[in-house]
Amino acid sequence: xxxxxxxxxxxxxxxMLIFNEGVYADKVVQQLLKRDKRWxxxxxxxVAETTYEIVRWKRLYAEIAEVKEPYxxxxxxxxxxxxxxLKGIKLPDWKYFENTPTRKIKGRFDELSQIRKxxxxxxxxxxxxxxxxxxxxxxxxxxxxxxxxxxxxxRTNTLKITKDKLQADLFDxxxxxxxxxxxxxxxxxxxxxxxxxxxxxxxxHFEVQDASSQLVAKYLEVEPGMxxxxxxxxxxxxxxxLASLMENKGQIIALDIYAHKLHxxxxxxxxxxAHNIEPRHIESTKVIKKLYDKAxxxxxxxxxxxxxxxxxxPDAKWKLQPEFLxxxxxxxxxxxxxxxxxxxxxxxxxxxxCSVLPSENRQQVDTFLTSEFGKDFTLVRxxxxxxxxxxxxxxxMALLKRK
Numbered sequence: 001x002x003x004x005x006x007x008x009x010x011x012x013x014x015x016m017l018i019f020n021e022g023v024y025a026d027k028v029v030q031q032l033l034k035r036d037k038r039w040x041x042x043x044x045x046x047v048a049e050t051t052y053e054i055v056r057w058k059r060l061y062a063e064i065a066e067v068k069e070p071y072x073x074x075x076x077x078x079x080x081x082x083x084x085x086l087k088g089i090k091l092p093d094w095k096y097f098e099n100t101p102t103r104k105i106k107g108r109f110d111e112l113s114q115i116r117k118x119x120x121x122x123x124x125x126x127x128x129x130x131x132x133x134x135x136x137x138x139x140x141x142x143x144x145x146x147x148x149x150x151x152x153x154x155r156t157n158t159l160k161i162t163k164d165k166l167q168a169d170l171f172d173x174x175x176x177x178x179x180x181x182x183x184x185x186x187x188x189x190x191x192x193x194x195x196x197x198x199x200x201x202x203x204x205h206f207e208v209q210d211a212s213s214q215l216v217a218k219y220l221e222v223e224p225g226m227x228x229x230x231x232x233x234x235x236x237x238x239x240x241x242l243a244s245l246m247e248n249k250g251q252i253i254a255l256d257i258y259a260h261k262l263h264x265x266x267x268x269x270x271x272x273x274a275h276n277i278e279p280r281h282i283e284s285t286k287v288i289k290k291l292y293d294k295a296x297x298x299x300x301x302x303x304x305x306x307x308x309x310x311x312x313x314p315d316a317k318w319k320l321q322p323e324f325l326x327x328x329x330x331x332x333x334x335x336x337x338x339x340x341x342x343x344x345x346x347x348x349x350x351x352x353x354c355s356v357l358p359s360e361n362r363q364q365v366d367t368f369l370t371s372e373f374g375k376d377f378t379l380v381r382x383x384x385x386x387x388x389x390x391x392x393x394x395x396x397m398a399l400l401k402r403k
Contacts, residue, residue, distance in 0.1 A: 001089050007046050010035055012076050014051045018315055020070050025055050025315040041194070054083050056147060056314035059121040064108045116140060120147055125322045133357045142356055145388035150311040152189040153180070153392070155209040158244045159273050163187065169200050183211045204272040209237050210312070211392040212385045216301065217241035219397045220350045224249035226296040231255050231339040233279070236265030238301055243274035254279045255287065291342040298343045302332045304353035304360050308394025311387065329359060336368045340377065343402045349377070352397040356386060361396035376403050
């Protein structure tokens with residue numbers, strides 16, 4: 001591979017923003033891709049994938065490059081040189097790469113690869129909590145899987161199209177996909193492609209949604225005609241899945257504390273032809289209290305550390321702090337206590353997170369079940385979904401039934 005100056009400059013500019021100014025990697029990459037209209041798909045692919053890759057392996061590369069935060073431009077070029085060397089890319093004779101110790105880089109890589117926190121490029125505290133909660137063996141496998149690049153997985157919108165027809169339509173556009181056993185609505189892309197520009201996407205034939213995330217709506221066991229509340233709906237990935245599982249019959253009340261996310265959900269629902277969704281902004285506790293004892297099904301896709309989705313959000317490794325974990329656990333329990341009251345007698349609740357830590361998952365459910373209101377519920381079943389076993393995101397879900 002030959003390095004092109006303008007593409008490398010774009011990556012370095014992007015990394016300065018991500019590492020020094022805390023801008024989210026996905027937002028930075030979006031901006032970078034608009035930088036030069038002459039770039040083809042290969043150029044854009046290089047910029048996006050290289051940026052994400054260096055973000056993912058920041059600690060390892062910085063350690064090898066012997067640079068410390070905050071990084072100046074020269075530091076970022078040194079990190080870039082480490083990335084290129086380890087990729088086997090010949091460094092051009094630019095001033096940024098003068099005196100790059102190629103042999104030393106490879107030696108340091110071999111050395112540091114013996115230590116998990118460097119090999120998997122994670123902060124000390126994250127490594128410690130992973131070992132504490134999952135044990136050495138499980139954590140070692142899981143964090144290695146969470147450092148792999150995520151596949152692009154689509155969820156067929158069965159309100160508009162069948163999975164077979166969607167696969168055929170994409171094939172006609174030279175986008176090759178495969179079915180995934182055990183995921184009835186999923187299609188996995190064999191190679192990365194920009195599916196957002198296709199007519200199929202514009203017509204609401206599919207959503208981009210990880211395979212693990214597609215299991216959550218199904219776990220709730222919804223049926224057409226039910227009244228369902230999605231309590232932390234966000235922009236509505238799982239809400240839209242619920243609508244298709246319910247065949248547009250019944251009512252889905254989509255709640256969130258962020259109005260702009262519900263606005264995005266409205267837009268997506270219109271595109272997908274999902275007519276049974278009613279977004280409601282949680283402006284006060286009244287919105288929740290009005291729904292006490294009213295729902296056949298309640299989904300709590302709780303806010304969490306997001307440790308299960310590091311593959312698609314590698315910069316979360318550097319943004320996440322241990323204090324946030326303490327705060328989010330308190331929030332999770334509070335949400336469980338409050339939102340569970342919407343479930344009517346004989347109704348069901350799913351508590352889900354995109355985390356792999358038991359303290360955010362089963363331990364939260366156990367705490368809830370021993371609480372005053374939680375005593376009205378029984379645990380039907382729960383499931384830990386690990387990236388190293390499935391190849392998809394790490395998730396947790398528990399199905400509870402109200403007596």
